[in-house]
Amino acid sequence: MARAQSPRRTALMTLAAWSVALIIFFPVLWMILTSFKTETSAVAMPPEFLSADWTLDNYVEVWARSDYPRFFWNSVVISVGSTLLGLVIAVPAAWAMAFVPGNKTKDLLMWMLSTKMMPAVAVMIPLYLLFLKLGLIDTKIGLVIALMLMNLPIIIWMLYTYFKEIPAEILEAARMDGAGLWNEIVHVLTPMAIPGIASTMLLNVILAWNEAFWTIILTTTKAAPLSAFIASLSAPQGLFYAKLSAASAMAIMPILILGWFSQKQLVRGLTFGAVK
Amino acid sequence: MKLTIRALLGACAIGAISTAVMAETTITVATVNNGDMVRMQGLMDDFYAKHPDIKVEWVTLEENVLRQNVTTDIATGGGQYDVITIGTFEAPIWAKQGWLEGLNDLPADYDIDDLLPAIRGGLTVDGVLYASPFYGESSFVNYRKDLAAAAGVTIPDAPTWDDIMAAAAAMTDQEAGIYGICLRGKAGWGENMAFLTSMANSYGARWFDENWVPQFDSPEWKAVLTDYVEMLTKYGPPGASNNGYNENLTLSLQGKCAMRMDATVSAGSLTDPAQSEFAEQVGFALAPDMGLGKRANWLWAWSLAIPASSDAKEASKAFINWATNKDYLALVASKEGWRNAPPGTRTSLYANPEYAALPFAKMTIDSINAADPTNPTVKPVPYVGVQFAAIPEFAGLATGVGEIFSAALAGQKTVDEALAEAQALSVDEMTAAGYIK
């Protein structure tokens, strides 16, 4: 809804928008700045902006203290793995709900979403025992399955809303041409739904990356992702704000960079069918 | 089985470089992320040189998360860990459940008789040591000598609560951001209740009488909570109800606490010029008393133990012996100075003239020796433990009581209301747990 405006109004709006954006972003910025300060400088009163005692020591120490690459790799495998597995299961389901809807389809969708409402803490011990019996504790595959199931309802719903926007006539035309069901999904539907699938992927990678309850409960060493990395560095003895900031920055940086590069995709896809 | 085959292969391989094919045992060690534990991870070269056949995988977690994961694992027989870090509270309870491996068969050079008696006693059940202390601590007062001098107060080496309150009043300067006294206010059995329970011991109060009846309706507890709330609201840092061990240590390192009463283990940080510009000014005093024969000092030891479910017990014992041996103290001293040696576990450390010369050494050992877990209170009690009662229900109950008391500190409840609620809660829980018939 871009419209012509007076230059003065544009300047004012720009100023206002930038102020608001910077306020929202400021905690992240402040955390990154703090991560480059010495511990004493980090808690100085009044706070030090430019006069701070800058250093890289926090990163050096955090790096030396724990095996960051391993935590990082586990986070990548778990978040990407759970998202891909989720897509494989969700695409057919979303297709079926969007193009062959029954009278219970909407109820089914809502039921799927409601499975997410079970509070994690309440089922902690049951799920832990279950994973223990199945030998899935501290395995990447265990976490991939757990996070996939946790996010599956969201994936299905997002895909469903995309698929619904694709005109059924196109699919019918493909069917007339004799394309089989498989071809219809792979060659006709999927290409059209790429933006939707991409943003679904992105959102779910982010959700899985940021999950910090099950990933800690269900892992020890081999499969522990960055949430465990943070838990190993938060609240030790003495001054720790700068080191915590450095560790936090290292934990969120990969996903932040991914998010920034793909934000157009993400924005386009985050509609949940809310746009007509 | 696999192990033996590989070992045999290794033995048979002609001309093979022995270390490359030696059978390797991997052990998973779970520790808290405290400074002393993190330091150990940096010294592992020494361990690998002595035990090339053992590989150690670390799980380093923040205290609460560690406790949650380790408890879940051991109670469900998960078997994820070979060595776990537990405290004086868990050790006897878990040992009685049969969850821990006894450590009496550690090699002779472990020198079990060198362990401080108070610390060793807390980790021993029926004569068997179930956890080997990595570092031990009591609690004492640390204060800024420059502020005391400026305010014209002297803090005796063995102060009374009256001394402490008078000194706190004299040194407080809210305008300058100097707070007379910093005490734990954050709710939790290991946070504000650790402090309050040991304070209560010195006031002649106790958690339970001989029949497990809670005692929060006693005049002693009323005196404890009244003085505690008054001290912190008048002389403490604003927002004290959210301050735990770490928050108060930070404020002390910044010089904002004129006095603080907390764990002796923080002495190393407080006197380290790299961490605090007030390092030279730090003075120490014993935890205060009321002249009733008990001081307000607690006793704790972070210790290494082996879950009964571990499948690498021999390798785990080798590791524990290395990490908690006298030689380890010397190793730390040789690399990072005696100040950084893990304190509070061995008599020999305090007999060492170099260590004894440190400003906090004598105060620490005196505090630890003054704590008596089997006889912690003025009046008799049915439980063992200084700042806790070593029963499984204590963690949940004391955290509940701790929340009520932190609400009193925040001004949401009066002292009387808080005590009445704490009493009601304790009676309910102790009845539900079957202690009160």
Place this chain on the structure above:
Amino acid sequence: MSTHSSRLAARLMVAPSVALLLVWMIVPLAMTLYYSFRLYRLISPERAGWTGFTNYVWFFQSPDFWLAMLNTLALVGGVLVITVVLGILIALLIDQPVKGQGVLRILVIAPFFVMPPVAASILENLFMHPQNGLFAAVSMGLGTQPILFLQDYPMWSVIGIVSWEWLPFSTLILLTALQSLSSEQLEAAEMDGAGAFSRFRYIILPHATRAITVVILIQTIFLLGIFGEIYTTTQGGPGSASTTLPYLIFKQAIVAKDIGRAAAGGIIAVILANVVAYFLMRGIGRHLDA
């Protein structure tokens, strides 16, 4: 158009998802239901047995229970109001032809990429801390006493932290909705003499209804289970001033290690979630699908 065979194919394609979610839901739920009638304390396993409704009774008699219910609703409601209202305002602002829109969007999304425990810990320690936080520095700069966020306004502090985490989500969805609004429609309204407010009220808001619905639905699902932020900051206190139902359960499960009580609390929470879901569907569900 759907033939018999395509219906069958559709069923087959939905089946794996439904089966998986059914198992994922039913198995833990059944185990939780079982434990909720059991005496099961992790560190005293020798005292185990059936206890009937004792665990449920404990919850309902707990002085914290109703407060926790209220706090849960306050957290969900508070965060929803803040994120939706601010989200609309910010989306309207960013949707204007301003300079550097791409970068702006990036800055606004950033909080969404921050792990919840990190967000809570950063805001608690670097901003809300009464001695070392930035807010305290601002207060002192203005010559007033620092605000004791976690002690005096614990629930508001938690709501603030969670709102910061979720603001990007609502802003983005609402922004996408606004961008799909045709400018001709707005211009026409402007020609007809409609003021800024009535344009908002009669054109923009109705257009964004679906987006708002989606925001409310998705966020409610996530917000109902929140306890990590509370654990990191106020630990439910002081007292139980910021204890929510999930946090109350968390304390029973993790601190007291009483699995039976935690399970009973879990069942209560599931019932609460379903009640909320029911009203949500009744109230806004009709906006969802045409």
